Structure formats: structure tokens, C-alpha cells
Amino acid sequence: xxxxxxxxxxxxxxxxxxxxxxxxxxxxxxxxxxxxxxxxxxxxxxxxxxxxxxxxxxxxxxxxxxxxxxxxxxxxxxxxxxxxxxxxxxxxxxxxxxxxxxxxxxxxxxxxxxxxxxxxxxxxxxxxxxxxxxxxxxxxxxxxxxxxxxxxxxxxxxxxxxxxxxxxxxxxxxxxxxxxxxxxxxxxxxxxxxxxxxxxxxxxxxxxxxxxxxxxxxxxxxxxxxxxxxxxxxxxxxxxxxxxxxxxxxxxxxxxxxxxxxxxxxxxxxxxxxxxxxxxxxxxxxxxxxxxxxxxx
Numbered sequence: 001x002x003x004x005x006x007x008x009x010x011x012x013x014x015x016x017x018x019x020x021x022x023x024x025x026x027x028x029x030x031x032x033x034x035x036x037x038x039x040x041x042x043x044x045x046x047x048x049x050x051x052x053x054x055x056x057x058x059x060x061x062x063x064x065x066x067x068x069x070x071x072x073x074x075x076x077x078x079x080x081x082x083x084x085x086x087x088x089x090x091x092x093x094x095x096x097x098x099x100x101x102x103x104x105x106x107x108x109x110x111x112x113x114x115x116x117x118x119x120x121x122x123x124x125x126x127x128x129x130x131x132x133x134x135x136x137x138x139x140x141x142x143x144x145x146x147x148x149x150x151x152x153x154x155x156x157x158x159x160x161x162x163x164x165x166x167x168x169x170x171x172x173x174x175x176x177x178x179x180x181x182x183x184x185x186x187x188x189x190x191x192x193x194x195x196x197x198x199x200x201x202x203x204x205x206x207x208x209x210x211x212x213x214x215x216x217x218x219x220x221x222x223x224x225x226x227x228x229x230x231x232x233x234x235x236x237x238x239x240x241x242x243x244x245x246x247x248x249x250x251x252x253x254x255x256x257x258x259x260x261x262x263x264x265x266x267x268x269x270x271x272x273x274x275x276x277x278x279x280x281x282x283x284x285x286x287x288x289x290x291x292x293x294x295x296x297x
Contacts, residue, residue: 008042009071011035012050016060016068093122094285099134100127100145103228104272107247108161109145112292123285131226132198136276142286143276147269154278160293161272166207167246168266169258171238180261181241184208184217191240192219196226206243208265215265219243232258271295 014024015035025032043050050064060068100109105127113125128134128141136144147164168181174191181187184206195204203224205216221240225231228248235242235249236257242249246266252258274293282290 008038010075011038012042012064013068013072013075015039015051015058016064017072019058021058091122092120092284092288094283095124095126096143096283096286096289097126097141098128098143098145099130099136099139099141101131102129103245103248104145104161105129108272109293112289116289116292120285120288123288125289130198142283143274143290145272145274147272155275156278157273157275158290158293159271159295160274161295163268164271165246165268166243166266167249167253167260168206168241168243168262169249169253169260170235170241171257172259173238174235174240175259175261184215184262184265187217187219187241190219192221193231193234193240193242194219194221194224195228195231195243196224198226204243208262209267210265 011024011028014028015021018024018027021032021035021039025035028035039050048063049061050067052059052061098109109127113127117123117125133146134141134144136142145160168187178190181190187206192206196202197204203218205218208215208217219241223234223239225234228244231242232244232249232252234240236252241261246253246260249258253260274290
């Protein structure tokens with residue numbers, strides 16, 4: 001059977017079930033003559049008579065009944081599946097694949113994913129944590145999460161977090177022994193803990209800004225890590241000054257195991273964004289996640 005004959009099969013089922021061309025035509029919203037013509041063409045196509053017609057009734061022939069028994073359930077199944085697709089628009093479902101840095105995954109993504117998946121059990125989230133840069137298109141991800149400063153130009157970006165600030169921190173013991181730097185230039189006289197960038201493998205140059213004056217400072221020290229948690233632990237242990245986003249060390253600052261310096265040189269910068277390729281239509285699951293993540297002042 002050709003795909004374009006499915007429509008005629010639906011017309012046939014309506015007539016067979018209503019046992020009346022008049023009632024079937026009213027139900028289908030078409031003229032009785034057009035419906036009768038469609039059924040004659042279907043009979044000619046199949047080479048069999050499908051209905052016994054009288055002036056008072058219409059009943060399927062034996063062949064018509066067999067066709068009804070075959071086609072009727074199939075069309076019901078199609079209707080059921082179409083209804084399930086409609087439900088998906090009201091109840092999001094599907095899988096969303098994301099790539100994110102560790103800190104963003106823990107502090108921004110997880111609280112939203114936790115709530116969203118609890119409320120929408122048909123949404124599945126696959127989250128890959130990688131502090132390097134990931135080509136989300138080639139790797140098959142739906143979206144990635146990075147700070148606004150490191151977004152690719154050809155991506156659509158939706159803000160999902162507040163502005164962030166960097167923090168230069170060390171233990172109280174370190175500052176008692178070495179004193180506190182007054183400007184970024186003073187860091188040359190201090191022991192600092194370096195961060196090795198996962199992407200490219202270079203050493204991060206500390207970035208400061210104050211009243212339009214931007215500085216990039218390369219610091220020296222005997223420790224270098226590519227893990228923020230280890231870097232923070234080393235600072236708490238008194239090994240020198242670390243430079244991390246303030247969110248990473250909020251607890252340590254509150255507990256007093258770390259102290260902050262050069263705060264006036266740490267101006268806010270763009271926070272986290274969800275970035276994704278330009279697509280005409282997103283899945284219901286992705287749209288639900290995007291809406292839940294959007295940052296609202």
C-alpha cells in the first residue's frame with residue numbers, strides 16, 4: 001500500500017464503523033459525495049467490493065470486514081502514538097547531553113537538574129564534567145557550560161548564573177609571616193600557587209582590573225596544580241597565595257582559614273552561560289532545562 005492511501009483507509013474505517021456514509025461524512029467534515037467517490041476509487045484500486053449498500057444501510061462485505069479488522073487496530077495505534085507525542089509537549093521527555101566545568105556542574109547545574117528531573121521523570125540528563133574546552137558539536141553534546149569570557153563566537157549563549165569575581169587568598173599564618181600585598185605588583189615578592197590550564201597546558205596569568213586599569217601578572221611559587229580543590233587546600237595549608245573564583249573559597253573565608261587580599265583589584269566579570277549551536281527547534285527536554293537554568297536577576 002502506498003503511503004498516500006492511508007487517508008483513504010481512515011475514510012474506509014469511518015464508514016465501516018458508522019455503517020452510514022451520511023454519518024461518516026458528518027464526522028469527517030466532508031461531503032457525502034466526496035466520501036462515496038473516495039470509497040469507489042479504493043474498491044477499484046483493491047479490486048474488491050468493500051461495502052454492501054442499500055437505500056437504508058451500509059455494511060462491510062466479508063472482505064471489507066477483514067480489512068476493517070486489520071486496518072482499524074493499526075489506525076488506533078497510530079492515533080495513540082500521535083497522542084503520546086502531544087503529551088510530550090506538555091510533559092517534557094528525552095535525553096539532554098551536557099558538558100561543564102566541575103565548579104559550574106556542582107554549583108549551578110546540579111541544583112537545577114536535581115529539581116527538574118524529580119518533577120519530570122521522563123527527562124534524562126547526561127552530564128560530562130571536564131575543565132578543559134570541549135567541542136560540543138563534534139562530541140555530540142546538546143550544550144556546554146562555561147564562563148562568558150570563554151564562549152565561542154558562533155554559539156548561542158544563555159546566562160545561567162550571576163557575575164563572578166576572583167579572589168587572592170592565603171592562610172592567616174602565611175600573611176603573618178610574609179605580610180600582605182598592597183597591589184598586584186607586590187606579588188613578585190610572594191610565594192604563589194600556580195594553576196596549570198587543562199586546555200593548552202599553559203600556566204594561568206592572574207588577571208586584575210581596577211578603574212579601567214587591567215593587569216596580567218605571572219606569579220612564581222614551588223607548587224602548580226591543575227585542580228582547584230588541591231590549589232585551595234595548599235593555600236589553607238600555608239603554602240602561599242592562591243587566585244581562584246570567590247565561590248570556590250566562600251566557606252574557607254567564612255571559617256577564617258583563608259584571608260583575602262587585593263579585593264579592590266578584583267572586579268566582577270561575566271558568570272556562567274549555557275552555550276549551544278543554533279538550531280531551529282529544540283527537544284522538549286532541552287527547552288525545559290534551558291528555561292529552568294536561565295538566570296533571573
